[in-house]
Amino acid sequence: MGGVLDFAVFEESLGTEEELFEAVAAALGRRASFDADRLRSLGGRPIDERMFFGDWHDHESGALLRLGQYVTAEGKHLQDPKLLALDRVHIVSGAAMHPEPGAGGQFAYAFSRPPYPLRAKPRQVQAVFDVIRGFILPPGHDSEILDWSSPHLPEVSDYFEAGMDWWGVFLFSIRTPTLQRLTVIAGSTTD
Numbered sequence: 001m002g003g004v005l006d007f008a009v010f011e012e013s014l015g016t017e018e019e020l021f022e023a024v025a026a027a028l029g030r031r032a033s034f035d036a037d038r039l040r041s042l043g044g045r046p047i048d049e050r051m052f053f054g055d056w057h058d059h060e061s062g063a064l065l066r067l068g069q070y071v072t073a074e075g076k077h078l079q080d081p082k083l084l085a086l087d088r089v090h091i092v093s094g095a096a097m098h099p100e101p102g103a104g105g106q107f108a109y110a111f112s113r114p115p116y117p118l119r120a121k122p123r124q125v126q127a128v129f130d131v132i133r134g135f136i137l138p139p140g141h142d143s144e145i146l147d148w149s150s151p152h153l154p155e156v157s158d159y160f161e162a163g164m165d166w167w168g169v170f171l172f173s174i175r176t177p178t179l180q181r182l183t184v185i186a187g188s189t190t191d
Contacts, residue, residue, distance in 0.1 A: 068096025163188030
């Protein structure tokens, strides 16, 4: 599909800080620099699911949104449509605001709005999002979400330098204690 997020999943997680930083380093990849002490000093903020998914997600229906104002080939004006409503719609113009790099949350945006459009139909994007959502935040299990996103993430790793240009930088850790699972999600890119 052309997504730009990196995921790393670790089973049998005990929730130690050392384990967390090893997982972050693995998610960033072998080529990226990583300063665990700097990440520790920046700290992660506990957030709830609403904040994690952010503005580009309809929390009641679970649908991805495409925030902004758009005009279709038929001349219809759309404001913040659900992605599924765009499955057979040709948009000819539009504008949307991007979240501030490092501001926090906004997983739905990072997943569905990379700098280059995803190579899938809206219903396919929603279907993959639903599967990923069910895996990283399994229903019936409490999860602890930490948002490490910050404008200072390039000081933690060169992985985050590209995203500071305009698209954004994202770093989340999600621990599901009952499953002993730790998931790290990282994203940073530009056009």
